[in-house]
Amino acid sequence: MAGLENAVAEDGIDKGTLQHAPLMFPGRSAAGRSLWLAVLLALLGAALGFVVFATGQIAGAGAEYALRNRALAALPLVADSLKADVEKQRLIPLILARDGAVQEMFCSPSSAKEAALDDKLRGIARDATASVVYVINTEGIAVAASNAGEPTSFVGNDYRYRHYFTEAMANGTATQYALGTTSARPGLYLASRVDGSEGPLGVVVVKVELDRVESSWRESGFVVFTTDERGAVLATSVPQWRFGDLSPLSEEETETTRDHLQLSGATFKPVPLSQRGGNMVTASPAGRSAGFVAVSRDLGKAVPGWRLSLLIPADAEISSAAITGRVTTLLALILLGFVVFVIVRRRRAIRQRQEALARINTELEYRVNLRTADLRRTDQALAHEIAERENAEERVRRLRDELAQANRLSILGQIAAGVAHEINQPVAAIRTYAESAARLLQNGRSQDTAGNLSSIVAMTGRIGSITETLRSFSRRATGAIWPLPAEEAIDGALSLLSGRIRDSGVMIERKRTDSSPMVMASRIRLEQILVNLLQNALDALEDQPEPQVEIALTAKEEMVAISVRDNGPGLAPDIRRNLFMPFTTSKEKGLGLGLVISEEIARELGGSLRLDTNHEKGASFTVELRRAA
Template sequence: MAKSSTKVANAVVNDGISEGGLHKAPFNFPGRLGTGRFLWLAVLFALLGAGLGFFVLAAGRIAGTKAASDLRDRALAARPLAADTLKGDVEKQRLIPRVLARDGAVQEILRSPGTGGEAALDEKLRAIAHEAASSVIYVINSEGTAVAASNAGEPTSFVGRDYRFRHYFVEAMATGMATQYALGTVSKRPGLFLSSRIDGPEGPLGVVVVKVELDRVESSWRKSGFVVFTSDERGVVLSTSVPQWRFGALSPLSKKEAKIARDHLQLPGAAFEPVPLSHRGGNLVTASTVDKEAGFVTVSQDLGKVVPGWRLSLLIPADAEISAAMMTARATALLALVLVAFAVAVIVRRRRAIRQRQDALAHMNAELEHRVNLRTAELRRSNEALAAQIAERENAEARVRRLCEELSQANRLSILGQIAAGVAHEINQPVTAIRTYAENASRLLRGDRPQETARNLKSIIAITGRIGAITETLRSFSRRATGSVGPISAEDAIDGALSLLSGRIRESGVTIERQRTDPSPTVVASCVRLEQILVNLLQNSLDALKGLPEPRIEIALAQNKETVTISVRDNGAGLAPEIRKSLFMPFTTSKEKGLGLGLLISEEIARELGGSLRLDASDERGTSFTIELRRAE
């Protein structure tokens, strides 16, 4: 209704504007104004222009700060991944010298050099280096000479070389482990040296060293699109995604610091040129990479737990995004100001037409009320028709539910018809026994034998109780189910189903294998409905076992915290694949006179009880069904 009002109002208003038109006010040129008023307007426009300019610039500044903050968040999110890439490589390689330091073959070579085991150790180190992707692994004796290496026999072999001057050797001999990033004396390639001391009963025997060239880590950093590098405690860049920065200094080093750095990094004559990196304030820096100078947002992280003294820095490109954010913000602010000015102008012009619209709105309201009344009547008729359709659908659903219940009841009565003969046989035997006991009791009374007569009467009472139990089971099973569910004993439901089919089971010679559980699990179900499912499954198994040798039906109970399952398995011929695919579809059956509705009804009953009925997949002979129900608290 509101939308209709708006459309009519707009139509009338537009007609009024087009007919009456908008009269433009004559513009007064500065020459027509007084000098004082002209100056006041000039000052006003100047202040307004200055304010607009300040607003646009401030919007750009705020957007740039926000973009830098967002980039910093992205850098902080990417930093752990860059650090974990380095940590994963280093920690994997760090285990190698620790393990080899305890290796008996390594210790034996150092205790008894020249015994001929060096070649085997070289091969072993070569295999480990290949598997672990290590640059080189080598063993140094206590005098500092390499006695075995993974690159033995190669032109760059370390065997026989003196490494007493290396810090990783001296420190490992003194403290047990050492880490040093340095330039290789043979390969002239930088790498991280991880060493571990080899201890024997008589004292230190030597050092195991693994060199890790961080090419894969640096390549991964470059692929990320960020600038990533590590630096030591003196600010010297070590591993980096920008090779030109390697062994550069983040800040000028004193002569003493430079000497220590050259000694530790094995870089005699290194100048430690400053890294082209300058801070612009906050987290923003300007850096020169391979091809150009650009702005970055930087974050850093201490790597002391990975490599002592190292610090990782990550730079994410910032110029493009910050510039784009600032330009977008300024353009948006300027556009907003233009739109505001335009809106103000439109409002001022439209105010002049308000009086013309009022008359038109009065006529429009009358027409609108008429249309609203018509529309309301139409909606009322539609609602009444919809209510009738809803009632009809509810009646149809109620009829469907009644039909389902009647079909279920018909299934129970059909089952009773099938087992009637067996039940009649069950009752016939006790009736014959009652007659025999009664005749004996009559003779005993004539013979004045009261005690024996009383025993016969007790036997008759017990037999009539058995007949009563059988008839009560049949009467309960044939009674229409009410739909109410509650906690019942699963074992009692199985007992009821077996009682109903006891005559047929005995005549067919089928062995019932059943594992009772104590106490019986309780399930949320209706006893009559659960017995109906079990009788259907047991009858199907009895039909499948007819004429087979050693027929057997297994009934098993299982439970967990939430559900209880009842499985019925027979050792019959099983079901054909085409029958298994559509077993729970209506009129699907493998019996000659079956209707194919028993399993469909059983599945629907299980679903109404909040559980399920399924055909188990099995490669063994026979067929197995499982009923799954909710366990009662």
């Protein structure tokens, strides 16, 4: 309290304004009331928790009931899709068993009749979208099939071991779900016996692969599967459940099921599905356990002995309903408690409001004055920091400009010898032309003398263009940018390095466009970037066979790209990672600042400089600049 009073005194605030309310110290009666209040709050909290929990359970049960009704409504549709596919195919063996061509082929077999029957079965299978239709004689040998002549042809195969053959020969019709011996694909086999005047002639079989039905089940979002009377899973929307069992089987039961389905070596592992209670089950069709609402029904005469089960995902919906019910109940109880609390506390709040407002007002005035003083000091410190930051940024800009200028002067020093060689050639030619003009003038040949003088004028113009390029490049660049033909900057950079390019024997290949695009740039700074890139390429091509530098100019809608590529040894991986970091270089005497400065210049021009990582051989750099409107 003393510290607070001292702080207030330092800021010129009256200490008396903080002394409106006396301090209150609780006695024993207050402690007793606090204990009773804690007990009451604990009882209320327990009751509130019980009500919220019970509401969630009721809401979850309602959601489970709604899911069960939805599953019961969807179950007939799912069953009908399977029944329709099976019933459509069931008519085929019944009709073919009475077909004259089938009976005639059995009575007087011949190759021509078998071939004709093969074609007929092939057309029936295609029109009925059946997997395969085939005819078996009384010895169990397939004599005709819709897939005759194919690598998977059934003709000639022995099917005496198949239950559908023996049952059809004995009872007239048969149904069996099993794996195909040739295709290894599961399917439902529908068989019908062919009767003649003297007894059975053979069996007609249709294999129905339930791929379309299983696919429609998967698309529905439900988990659907069928089981036989032994509990083995047959057709299913979860392929990994096929030939599993709903409950663990004994060795004898496993052998019986294996014989019924004719699956030698099958283990019939239990399906990951367990009863949770009521209509709820726990299953893991996708490798993760989850709760489902399950309903089932027998398929009856459509597929005797089969039972269809449908599972609807339930965890998310039941959990959401329970959470919604609990949250709604909790909010309602909180609202009710709040209303009661407001009513009880209203009178006391009225009495205390004025005192609280007075204390708040006093505290607020104190904090405002304290905060104002802090803001005043912060504002002064911020103004000082801003001034220091502006000075630092100005120094950075000056140092950056001086570094760029030093880089240009360094480049001039490197190319001075080449430029001197460029000037020596026209100077020597001027001397030769001048001496020749003197002799011609002595001989009175004024017209030839005028020609030599014209050549001297041309040579001096060439020298002037070379020195003007050097003088322009050495000037300190300004920050102004304007529309500039990109080809002119490339010509200027090549002019500066023409002597070195000629002496190094490097071939320069330029890919020009029909018209030079205009870019927003400063010519001096753009030339500095290109000279840096060209010098790096020339350094990389030393002692390289058939050295070549390619300069490509590409114009896009908003940007113009200038690429400089060489066929040298390329850059090492460690150099590539830190290429645009200061002092990163692969040269023995290099400082590693050229690319750093070039990238900074490109960024100031509103563009970028990058290393092309998809260049196969050598190195490729691309500078992109804004295209002038």
